Amino acid sequence: MAVSILQKERLKKTALFFAGLGHLQPLLLAATNSDYLLDRFLLEKRCSSEYVSRTITSLIFVEIIATVLMGGFAVCLGLWPDYFKGISREKEEDFRGYLTVAIQWVLFLGYLQILKAFTSGGERGHIQWFYYSLLFQHFFTCIIGAGIGFIDVDRALWYLMNIPVAPVLIFFYQMFIHMWARKSGLAYPAYLVVKSQIWLGLLNSFIVMALWTVAYFPGLYNSQPIPNVVEVRIKLDKTDSYDCTTSGPNRACMLVSGCKNSENVKYCHTPDTSGHFKDKKFIVKEIQCRGKRVEKVSFPEHEFCSHAEVYRSNSDKKWLLVKLLMEDGSAYYYANPEGTCGRWCVGKLPSSHKVEDIGKILKETNNCGSSQIKDSGEFQSKLLKEASQPGVSNNTTSYADEIVLNISNTTNYVCQYEGSKKTDIIVTVTEDKTLVPSGLQNYTCYTHRPSVSCKLDKDLKYRNGQPYPLQDSNDELKDKKVDHIHVYCNTSAGHRTDLLVIVTGDGNKHYYCQNEHGQVTGTKLQDGRYVSDECLKNILIFIQVCDGKLQNAGGLTNLNSNDSYSKYISSEKPKNTSSSSPHSLTLDLGNKYPYICTNNGYKDDNNKTLVGVTGFRGYKFCPDKITHTGIVDSGNHHMLDLRPCIKGIVDEVAVYYENPMNDPLLLCIKKNDKSYCYYCKGEDECWYRSLTSKNYSSVRSAKLQSDHLNYDYWKVLGNHDDGSWWNPLYWRLSGTFMPLLMHGLAVGAMGSIYPNLVPKTLVSAKCGGAFNVTSMFLAPLPHIFNLIFLETKSKAFAGSDWTVKPWYLTWLLYIPYFLSFLLIIFNIHYPRWRTCCYIRSHTWLEFLIMLSVSFTNEILLATARGGIMDQRSGNRRLGGDREGLKNDHSLFNKIAPLMSLSYIPFWLTTSPMIKSYAHSVDQYLSDKDRASWPTSCCGFWASWRYWCKCGCRGLYTSLPKLLTFNMRTALTHKDDRLFVLVTSDLPKEEWFTDW
Structure with missing residues (x-):
């Protein structure tokens, strides 16, 4: 199930x-x-x-x-x-x-x-x-x-x-x-x-x-x-919140807010990220206008949208423009030139360039004259012109089902389709010099990635729209959807295109370059072979020497047989993986070469994603699982499961291995340029997380254990600055130990001080029952609010590092607590004092003092529990909601059990001592026996030793008899009286648990 x-x-x-x-x-x-x-x-x-x-x-x-x-x-x-x-x-x-x-x-x-x-x-x-x-x-x-x-x-x-x-x-x-x-x-x-x-x-x-x-x-x-990525739709004509979910049982809501100026109105559509949609990412699958889907334009399948802006004119109430703002800072623009939601144009700007004056674009869109925007290509050009983006951007036109790419472009452009049911596609162009082998300073690489995977027209476009046809004898690209293309350009030769690497959706790579006759020929890289950085360097050097043409052995037709061009890797052939979500990936750390991850989504046809082991990935992703199949024992693959992976979106995952490559030692998970998460394997085969802003270049320079204080057991009790644990000079009150100490004090006092002293010494039998029932009703309130704060992620919840957040100020609540306790002691020993008489004559003051002891103790207890719940070991399982790693024993077996053990010393020492004190109050502090108080002639420490001795004696004599005495005989004859921790000498109407 x-x-x-x-x-x-x-x-x-x-x-x-x-x-x-x-x-x-x-x-x-x-x-x-x-x-x-x-x-x-x-x-x-x-x-x-x-x-x-x-x-x-x-x-x-x-x-x-x-x-x-x-x-x-x-x-x-x-x-x-x-x-x-x-x-x-x-x-x-x-x-x-x-x-x-x-x-x-x-x-x-x-x-x-x-x-x-x-x-x-x-x-x-x-x-x-x-x-x-x-x-x-x-x-x-x-x-x-x-x-x-x-x-x-x-x-x-x-x-x-x-x-x-x-x-x-x-x-x-x-x-x-x-x-x-x-x-x-x-x-x-x-x-x-x-x-x-x-x-x-x-x-x-x-x-x-x-x-x-x-x-x-x-x-x-x-x-x-629950998938970390949610597919939503934008209903541009909605001016209030609406349901934006496209599929799935969980309903997402889009929040809409408006801002009006003299010429137009801007509506901001923001996904609601509360509840179980917290930390989720959103992909816009479609835009609707008046209940109908916007057609003939593509939507970004692998980019995450933060929010959308919809513009409407004030004069004629036309919907003019939809702007999708992506998480990487880029923006997609959807224009409605006719204002009837019938014809749409699409354009895109990268994060480095933005339209400062959106009003000019809106005027162009709402212009009904001869200068009206005709198509997506013209709209993209206007966007680039308005953003003053440098580089080359020549739009293309396709008359069939294939996409036409212009390999000379260095910025984003549009492939327009001519036909009633065709879709304009945005092609994102990114320069990535890391794909160029070291030593080739005069080369750069541009990656062309269509927003929608589709078939490729082999008649590519080059400078000024010149044809750049691809020729191969086996027609291997037929019926293949292209994922992206790497264009290697020689910058010293005027950005001459020397090599094309076409990567299809099934992970196959096709290499093309010009032969000695000037024809662009190439071949598919066979399964079991791989073009390493050294091989790629050889190919580019051979092409560079021959002025952009590979003249030996018929170009790249011998790609699969020439060891200088590719190497044989059948013995280390990568293993494909599968994921449970259409927008997540499963990474296999045993793979040295690119492989395919099958995305088992909600549709019948499974999407496939190429996982690049090195080099440009193209878009962020959500890891679904990280496994390792590198160890083989008697034909059985040993699986190291680092379940369930990482929460949220990841830029890349770097893996460090032993030499020779065997087991992974270190995982570097990059979430942005300033956040790195390292998972390090310790000597006990457990994985520990270390968060840092540094990107370690090698394993030796990385810390191979968690940098969290709770990783070290002695630092849980007190941060001793890496000194000897037995040396008091290094002891510090750690942020983890403070809530543990508060919990022990609160539970210890709840089980000893209150039932022994408060009901019988401060209030009368007449009011005792009412006060205790009131305390009983108030006691759950701090705990209920504590749980509400936890579930709503409120800042009022004490689950934070107490060394940096001012939650340690909660200790100030002990001031009224101890003052109330002192008043109780004074009422016992000095009942005729004016203050004591005043307290006993005012029921509301007795009520206030009793609540200060009981209710304040419950507040301290709730605060301490909240603080303990978030004192983590740093090894949080990022695929679940605040859960720890499955094999993380540094949290469950160190911090959490101390919460239950912390109050035991107080119950075993304070309770018997106070019980002895309470018995002595009954026996000696009446008017006739006040002079015979047992510690009347003792100092403070001598009195303290006396009551501790009395408590320990009673505890020692009672413990062996708890499970051996006969209840019926004890109640009828009372010949085996026990030393009890609760008040046994009160009449029934004063016993606080008997209503």
Whole structure:
């Protein structure tokens, strides 16, 4: 089954969305239904607080264990990949898919186990069975949560956003079901509430299991990329936005804006590049006027249009001119001399010359007198005259189906067709001296490339329209479409044409020159032979010595037998390729010589594109795939797949090999004159990207590893300026480490400070419930906005380098956070202070302080997650949307797992310490025991050591008992009291998770 990458993207996001909703389900099931659960298992309700404390404490420690296992494994996979050869490198993505799909099936079966344990009920229904089922379910849920950055870092926010959303949904669910029970007359809905909540978790788990299996199971379906090039049409008579798509399921929109002056109106047609059309390129396939296609003019098939300008006269409302502005700076002009959309003329100007006063061209077009523009040739001449372009441009005329080329032209010209159904074709002329062998300073090469591939009239034109007929005995050019022609001119002899190289659409080359009788003869280069630079140099030298004629051995008729003219390459014959899009190419790095790439487009007839290994290509292209078939082992070709290639448009790809040529070492991908992208192969056979503005001339002068800081694991934690990692003098706070530290602080505080101190010490039982519900509703907002900013590519999203962007200023939010925390401490120790009394007497101030602790923490958490998601290794897979390379372990196994591990030290140290502190507050800070506060006579550091010691002691004594105590015995006799991380001594109305 084949689907598009966009469909696969949506499927993964949906799976992560529902998976995030199920992350807290086991914890919410235990915390929000304690009375109902105890009643079901025939236990007294007075044990509710103890049951919640023990269960949630166990769930938290299970989460810590799962996080350490998953995050630690992922980090080890990045640090020591050689010890995991079976699953690292190319197989790592498949391993993640198999692992996570299996876990989702386990989670679904786990919910069936929870449902069975609850519905059994009674004294022999065993609350211990239900307790272990919750721990089992939460463990595997946290495996997914802890490894979400390792599993899919690009879409992780879809999962993380719904973690705070789940409590809100459960709140509405319980409120709804109680209202329904009251309306239905159901006196005691306890069993229905819990059973329905378990069924909701079961249904959600089934949805996640199905979506996750389809989205992440390796090889279940093949994804087809959305083409980087979109074919559109221009509707020149439209003055507002319209649908410009010519084919395909994705509808492109053309945005239209107008600008009016005294004589005419200019409408600018710009393609909408939002959504999945972002970074796409556009080719104009046709222009429509009043619903009919503009005929008898050609459109550029291989050039990308940025926007179009349409001109209309104010006086008679005639559509006069359409100007297509191409990405390379050139422009196509389509004139409508009669103003009736019946007859059109076409012309082109290169990027180096522009029409400064478009009004003169519009006047010429709208002139209905004798000087009206007659044809495309005249229109092209007027354009060249107006642009003052130097060089030679003689238009040609064809009376048949073949195109007539004038090989003496040095600038663009038009081949006009005489006939009712013929099309005027623009021929682009480009000078390219790189095609001339070194040492021949008096030669240059002009490439003539028609805008449409068509058959060639062998009666070429020369200076002043003189005939230049081609003669060959086998008529090898018959019925062949020409792609382009190379014209080698001798500049010292008055730009004399010495050699013609005609390249047809199937990749064959035909060489022509004058023989001793002055006839232009030539032959086709046979398959298996190649004219190298040295051979081409020999041919041009022989022609130059004989004053433009090749007099030995009958001209070029012995091209395929004379080793001085061409060499035999059958043993290294290039392999043709194919691509999935009509405007993209597949490059085979094992080819030394030009080859054909078959473009499997949307039409029945496949287009073929000649891929030049050296020399002029003629137009930019979108790479579809880069492969290498250079290694042969027992007849089987070893394929090195650098999938899925490069995003966007590429000028050229340079490849550096070992000597002798074996495997490619370095790929240089040129996107423009100031941007080079190097893919370098490291010692571990992985490919790393290095972005630079330099064009290295050799492999030795290039850096053979990524220049991104995240390539080095120690620089992820702190950029130490290439010094020893153990030397603190070289430590720096890197842009990658800052969001990691912020994430650890935020999650650590969320799991320790808030549940232990804030609800019981600052607010009263009367207002505590309202404040906590308000915090619960506000908590998802930062995460929802964070996801919106990510999907809309907003500048408000924190996904950027924090060393250059001012996102590090987010740390300033910790100022109100710590001030609020200090006020809480002062309220504990100095309740009679005037400030503390003022706070307690004003509910709105208590509300503000509590929100400063909880809501600010959520903002910091969302900001940190956004920052982590974009701290990339530099090895982005350019064929996908912000995805990393398939074999790039420096991102998934180093940065993303640290996100889940970063808060573990805070939970294991801060939480027990603060819990000990909270217990001491209950025990000592009443009016009668205030003098016996345990650290009343200690200094700051001594007090700090005391509370750390108390926390570690309680943690040490509690951990071994979590999975061994008997829940029923513990609740009925309380003979095995645990040290818990949540507040267990509050009455039920103050417990913040029980609504």
